[in-house]
Amino acid sequence: MPFDPSQIPIVQIVFFVMTACAIGGAIGVVSSPNLFHSALYLVLSLFGVAGYYVLLSAGFLAVVQLMVYVGAIAILILFAIMFARRLMGQGENQNNQQWWLSLPIVMILFAVLVGVVNTVSWPVSGAEPTGDTVMELGHAFLGSYLIPFEVVSILLSVALIGGIFLAREKVEAEEA
Amino acid sequence: MLQEFEFLGVLGAITLTIPVVTLIIAWLLRPKKPNPAKQETYESGIKTIGDTWVQFKAQYYIYAIIFVVFDIEAVFLFPFAVALRQLPLYSLIWAIVFIVLLFDGLLYGWRKGALHWN
């Protein structure tokens, strides 16, 4: 039988690779003894999620995921860890004495969510994904989602003032 | 959609393969005779000073915050820019409002010396 490249289940392969990234990264975040490594695992996990967006035909979201989460927020987290010197490079157990208490609760939550996801019939839209999602988003932002769009800038301003206000203290302390 | 990202996927696979394969080959071929001097951290031939984990200035953090905020701003303005030709003129006003509000935040950071590097 001749080799037929179109027979490769490429979507499945991509899906499994991305799932391995997302879940493996997430496990790494909560289990790594080094906080710095946890942050790097987080990048891996976020990267996996970006892959899902590609599979779901949401290319713009995938790029946003890489640009904002992997590009900016991960850097922010790394900086935050790096200026708190105590947290760096030390083996720290991430579990406290109450881990056995939270374990069954987490298992129950997991079981419930898996049960729900498996048993219900999800509403499926038969429509094909539209081609130009960025254009559609632009129309949505300035059309029916105008309030959230404008409010985002208020939210960002609040975060900006708050972040600068709190971090300035540290800078002033260093300069003094 | 996947087709659009086919090139990216191929590119990613290649860029990942080449260094990994090179490292594996190097690992297989190189002689393994460690001594203490070889094991030291390489710092341009100078003796290393202090700990590897140095504390960063908090200043970096403020920059990172400002960067994140304006990164997200860019994400929201990008679809607007793409759709601009098709949108009515007044939606330009809304985009300007969006930018002006954030500019107030930038002005605040600037005046408070958040952009000032010591």
Added chain:
Amino acid sequence: MPIEIPTLNIAALTPFLAVTVTAFVVMFFELFVNDKRILGYLSLLGLAVAAISSVMLLGVSPAPAFQEMAISDGYALVLNLIFIVTAALSILISLSYLGDRALQRGEYYALLLFSTGGMMLMGAATDLIVVFMGLEIMSIALYVLAAFNRRKMGSGEAGMKYFILGAFASAFFLYGVALVYGATGSTNLSAIGNWFTSGGGDLTDPIALVGLSLLLVGFAFKIAAVPFQWWTPDVYQGAPTSVTAFMSVGAKAAGFAALVRLLMVSFGQAFTLDWQIAVAALAVVTMTGGNIAALAQKDIKRMLAFSSIAHAGYILVGVVPGTIDGVQAVLFYLMGYAFMNIGAFAVVAVLEHRVAISSAIEEYAGLAARKPLLAAAMLLFMVSLTGLPPFVGFWGKLYVFRAAVEANMSWLAVVGVINSAISAFYYLGVVVQMYMRPAAATEDGEEVVPISLSGPVTITLAVAVIITVILGIWPTPLVNLTSLAVFG
């Protein structure tokens, strides 16, 4: 692609815009004004504009704004007034409190106004996305405000704890939104409601119900309901007292605002079918847990924190029946609670030592002899919080319990009354300290810390006392106001 021109109806959001624009103006002038108290008064001016526009909008028939993302119905407008009262009284406390501690900063007033704007958005939102945006604006501003006293360890700790647990709760909320959207295909509150009743939806659809329960977790955190209350005492104790006053009422009211609209408009039938009992259980554990924990407290801010948890429980009693009477009782309660609780925090702010961290209840000993009027005001707030006549707290409890009884849930009202009796122990404990214990003897050479009452905080106290008493004797005006609170 057709060009759709959205129906904006900006006028419907005037109160929100007034508050937010003022916040930006305050932030701008912060950079150029030296006397920051001016910014506090400017904020009060913005709140006054918002209050006037809310009252004026009450006379206009409700209209959806911004493509049915928000609405200015009676419910949202009455809530606006509650938020405005809370913010204004807190700003008056802050003007004194911050000045004493060299914390007088423009950012404070800007963030407080932003937070108020977020609350208004939550009250007016008719779409889960807008609810979430309001929630985040309110919360992020509150995280920073809680950590505002940067020189004090406890304040930073408060901000950190609030932030981490708050972000956690937001994640639950978002997950809930995602599941509800997945089930119903919409984030619009009335569209979700229509899906249940006529759009082929199922009242026991598991995805929607798991989504609702996750949303409930998010809200329960914001209103500090047991078992999502763990952050409350530490945050309330560590945050600057003026901030604690603001968030103990404002954040709670905003959480209830969005929760009640969600339950009534979107989940109306599903709610009365299965979920009443869950919310009732939440109410019972919240009341009881808050009151019992409050009994053991030695610090007045922690005690008031647990008391605020207990009050969240009483208010939930008004939510359980799912009737419009219950909703109006909730709003009555929240408005009354704003005056009496902020009044109590105003007393705490006045008495709090400038240097020491302590706000121990023991230090209230002998207050009646030193400052009879201040002690009398505290007495009044404590009695009103207990729910005894003739103060506004009594009517608040009466109305929420009556709503429960009318919905054939008398047992819930009984639990509430028993809890009110328990709460009397710790509220009156403060009164006993003030009136019956002598002040701790001062050691030789130690000076008695003078109690200074400056102008703005005195206004808060006076307003809180007068309203608590007047509405206690004559609650009709507030009853009439809350009866305007209907969903549009």
